[in-house]
Amino acid sequence: xxxxxxxxxxxxxxxxxxxxxxxxxxxxxxxxxxxxxxxxxxxxxxxxxxxxxxxxxxxxxxxxxxxxxxxxxxxxxxxxxxxxxxxxxxxxxxxxxxxxxxxxxxxxxxxxxxxxxxxxxxxxxxxxxxxxxxxxxxxxxxxxxxxxxxxxxxxxxx
Numbered sequence: 001x002x003x004x005x006x007x008x009x010x011x012x013x014x015x016x017x018x019x020x021x022x023x024x025x026x027x028x029x030x031x032x033x034x035x036x037x038x039x040x041x042x043x044x045x046x047x048x049x050x051x052x053x054x055x056x057x058x059x060x061x062x063x064x065x066x067x068x069x070x071x072x073x074x075x076x077x078x079x080x081x082x083x084x085x086x087x088x089x090x091x092x093x094x095x096x097x098x099x100x101x102x103x104x105x106x107x108x109x110x111x112x113x114x115x116x117x118x119x120x121x122x123x124x125x126x127x128x129x130x131x132x133x134x135x136x137x138x139x140x141x142x143x144x145x146x147x148x149x150x151x152x153x154x155x156x157x158x
Contacts, residue, residue, distance in 0.1 A: 021049050030056045 023041045026034065033056040037044065044052075062070065077085065095103060113121060 021046070021053070026053070029060050033059050
C-alpha cells in the first residue's frame with residue numbers, strides 16, 4: 001500500500017512538472033512582468049505558473065491609467081493591517097459565493113453610491129453606523145433578557 005501511495009505521489013509531482021512551462025517559453029514581456037519569479041520559476045507548480053502567466057497577460061493588456069489604478073489599489077492594500085486584510089479577504093470570499101444576481105445588485109448599489117456627492121455619502125455612512133449601533137444594542141439587550149428569562153425559569157423549577 002505504501003509503495004502504491006509513493007508511486008501516486010511521484011506521478012502527481014511529475015505531472016505538475018511535466019505540464020509546467022519553462023521560463024524560456026514565456027514572451028519577453030511576460031518575463032519582464034514576472035522577473036521576480038525567474039529564479040524559482042522551475043520550482044513552481046504548473047497551476048501557480050499558469051495563474052502568474054494569466055496575471056502577466058492581464059497586466060500587459062492594461063493601459064497606463066488602469067495600471068496606475070491597480071498599483072494604487074495594491075499600495076493601499078499593502079498599507080492595511082494583516083487583520084484588516086484577512087477580514088476583507090473573508091468578505092470577498094463570501095461575496096464570490098453569492099448568487100450572481102445578488103453580486104450584480106451589490107455592484108449596482110455601490111456604483112450608485114459612488115455617484116452621490118461626498119456629503120450625501122457621509123450622511124448615508126453615518127446613518128448606516130447608527131443602524132449598526134442600534135442593532136448591537138438590541139442584540140445586547142436581547143441577550144440580557146434571555147439570560148434573565150433563563151434565570152427566572154430555573155428558579156421556578158426549583
